[in-house]
Amino acid sequence: MTAPPATAAWEHRDARAGFEVVRTSRLDGGWRLRGTTTAVEEGRAWAVGYTIDVDEGWCTRRVVVSHPLEDSPARVVLERAEEGRWLVGGRRVPALDGCLDVDLESSAMTNALPVHRLRQAVGDTANVPAVYVRADDLTVGRLEQVYTRVADAEGRERYDYTAPEFGFSARLVYDASGFVLDYPGLAVRRA
Numbered sequence: 001m002t003a004p005p006a007t008a009a010w011e012h013r014d015a016r017a018g019f020e021v022v023r024t025s026r027l028d029g030g031w032r033l034r035g036t037t038t039a040v041e042e043g044r045a046w047a048v049g050y051t052i053d054v055d056e057g058w059c060t061r062r063v064v065v066s067h068p069l070e071d072s073p074a075r076v077v078l079e080r081a082e083e084g085r086w087l088v089g090g091r092r093v094p095a096l097d098g099c100l101d102v103d104l105e106s107s108a109m110t111n112a113l114p115v116h117r118l119r120q121a122v123g124d125t126a127n128v129p130a131v132y133v134r135a136d137d138l139t140v141g142r143l144e145q146v147y148t149r150v151a152d153a154e155g156r157e158r159y160d161y162t163a164p165e166f167g168f169s170a171r172l173v174y175d176a177s178g179f180v181l182d183y184p185g186l187a188v189r190r191a
Contacts, residue, residue, distance in 0.1 A: 012108070016042075016186075018041075029056055031053070034051045059100045061080055062079050063079075084097055088140050100114075105132065108183050110130075113130075115180075124149050146161070148162075156173050157178075158173050
């Protein structure tokens with residue numbers, strides 16, 4: 001895969017109307033992904049800001065998620081300790097053990113994390129549990145996910161994605177940098 005773009009943007013549609021923008025920057029031993037998603041969903045407007053630090057192998061190290069427009073901005077800090085253990089606000093949460101990625105409900109970008117990390121061959125299937133952060137209240141839980149690499153089309157990598165908890169599945173299309181271009185029912189990349 002190529003290095004991620006300096007910036008990327010997605011239009012959120014169908015499930016919600018909105019926009020997401022991310023800026024990537026090099027860190028010592030990894031990458032920083034800093035973004036904001038704003039949307040209207042079921043008649044309610046919201047905004048979520050995030051900073052995600054990943055190592056060279058794209059395993060998530062640290063995440064800060066916030067509601068930047070609130071009078072008293074809500075914020076959650078996630079840190080991956082050794083052996084895939086997670087701290088949420090400084091406290092260990094055993095239910096998250098073994099997760100290497102974060103999945104933000106508000107973000108299309110976070111679907112890049114396992115694709116970068118796994119670099120699957122066509123036909124490979126991977127169970128990819130993630131630390132899941134909800135958009136409305138920033139609650140944190142575990143989300144079981146499955147990524148299956150299917151044949152490329154038009155020079156683009158494609159993955160069948162499933163989140164059994166939500167009864168959701170879609171075929172995601174990625175660019176050469178491993179950032180999602182098309183997330184049916186949720187987002188399409190605009191820049």
